Amino acid sequence: MPFALYLLGLAVFAMGTSEFMLSGLIPDIASDLRVSVPAAGALTSAFAAGMIVGAPLTAALSMRWPRRRALLAFLVSFLLLHVLGAVTTSFEVLLATRFAGAVANAGFLAVAVATAAAMAPPEAKGRATSILLGGVTLACVAGVPAGAVLGTMWGWRSAFWAVALLSVPAVVAVLRSVPATPAPTGGGGGARREARALRDPRLLMLLVLAALVNGATFCTFTYLAPLATSVGGIAPGWVPGLLVLFGLGSFAGVTAAGRLADTRPRPLLAAGGVALVAGWAVLGAAAGSPVAVAVLVLTQGALSFAVGSTLVSQVLYAATQAPTLAGSFATAAFNVGAAAGPWLGGITIGAGLGYRSPVWVSASLVAAALAVAATAHVTGRGPTSPDASRLQQTLP
Known part of the structure; x- marks a missing residue:
């Protein structure tokens, strides 16, 4: 794999x-900003909304730019918005920076996925995707606990400064390592042409699966702390350790799936889907056991991200008519799940x-998701790629 893919993973980590x-x-x-805790919770919703809105819009906009320029524009915007968030004394401004930062995040991730797919060998889209998503899982392992420690020691603003500083080497890495390719041809017409790929029933099915699986992941992950403690x-002091376990499992799942997807x-x-259903059911029944919670947080993190990253790679294979917007389709689907899952969990609570x-x-x-996939399999629209099929014929 090109080394530039790992540097893109650094930006995804930030x-x-x-x-x-x-x-x-x-x-x-x-x-600090004199608002209620539920009001402050809107910062999370604003980020999810920005990701959903930003993925398709920014990907379409970036079709007019060379990919390196687009990556730099989104990453620098992300950095500056975190600086603004770190210094503001207004909750409304902070809320706006979270939404705008998510739009920049979504744009970067969508272009990065397309860039990774273009830089990787034709039969290795799954492995390239796993390298990018490895940055997200490492954020769960190291970045999130570190942010919590910084917030405890020096206040919440220090965590925003840390993300901004962490973005600096990522900017340098993109500038020096991502090839300076020309802008895609087609402009706005190209965006409309690629958007027509959404008419493909197989692609739509994969996007639905991605939303359902990620919705399940974030439904439980969002309420993990009260589940574990209550x-x-x-x-409560052990909750950060559970988050680390989830991150370790996620990293293991993405890494393993990269070899098989x-x-x-x-x-x-x-x-993976059958094991996920069984694991969630066992966790629901055995949540009163601290040992069971710890073990299942690890295994469910691994299964969730193994299945999720495989679905992303399958979207890339299915969206052959939309090489630039394919990453935005996957990003939007995953964030629909990230927004809907916690909302559904909150309704039940x-x-x-x-x-x-x-x-x-x-x-x-x-x-x-399994029911949708089974229906698709019966109708011949299940997840498989032409490249993967050819590879399977050569494998023992």
Whole structure:
């Protein structure tokens, strides 16, 4: 794999840290900016909304630019918005920076996925995707706990400064290592032409699967702290350790899937999906055991990201008529899930069903994904790529 892919992963690490770090900073932000905790929670919703809106719009806009220029524009904007967020005393300004920062994040990720697919060998889109998404999982392992520690020691603003500083070497890396290719041809007409790829039933099916699986992941992940403390009896001080376990599992899952997603996507998705449903069900039933919670947080993180990263690579294979917008399709689908999953989990908690209920929502979402995939398999629209099929014929 080209070394530039790993440098793109560094930028994704910085952005992933920003996306997830608020889980440990909301109370301090609420106190400092004199808003309620639920109001401060809108910062998370603003980021998710920015990702959903930003992915297709920024990807279409960037079709007029060379990819390196687009990556730099989004990354520098992301950096400057975090500087503004670190110095503002206005909650409204901070809310705006979270939305705008997410738009820049979505644009960068969409172009980075397309860039990675173009730089990788034709039969290695899954491995290239796993390298990029590895930055997100490493953010869960190291970036998010580090942000929580910085927030505890020097206040929530220090975490924003840290993300901005971490983006600087990523800017240099993109400038020096991503090839300076010419702008894609077609402009706005090219965007409209690529958007027509959404008429492909197989591509739409893959996007639905991505949204359902990611919705299940974030439904439980969002409410992991109250589940662990109120149901599992785990001391609050151990919650960061659970987040690290989830991140370690996610990194392991992405890494393992990177080796299989290009050659055996259907077995990986089928086995991984069934295991995900079973794992969420076991977690819902055994959430009162601290040991069970710890083990299942690790395994579910691995399974969720193994299946999720494989779906991203399958979107890239399916969207052959949309090489520039394919990454934005996948990014938008995943963030629809990231927004819908916690919302559905919150509804069940608000209905008095307790902190186990989001886990059962997660199981139901993956079960729905399996039903969609089974229907697609019967109709001949299941996830497989021409490149992967040819490779399978040469494998023992």
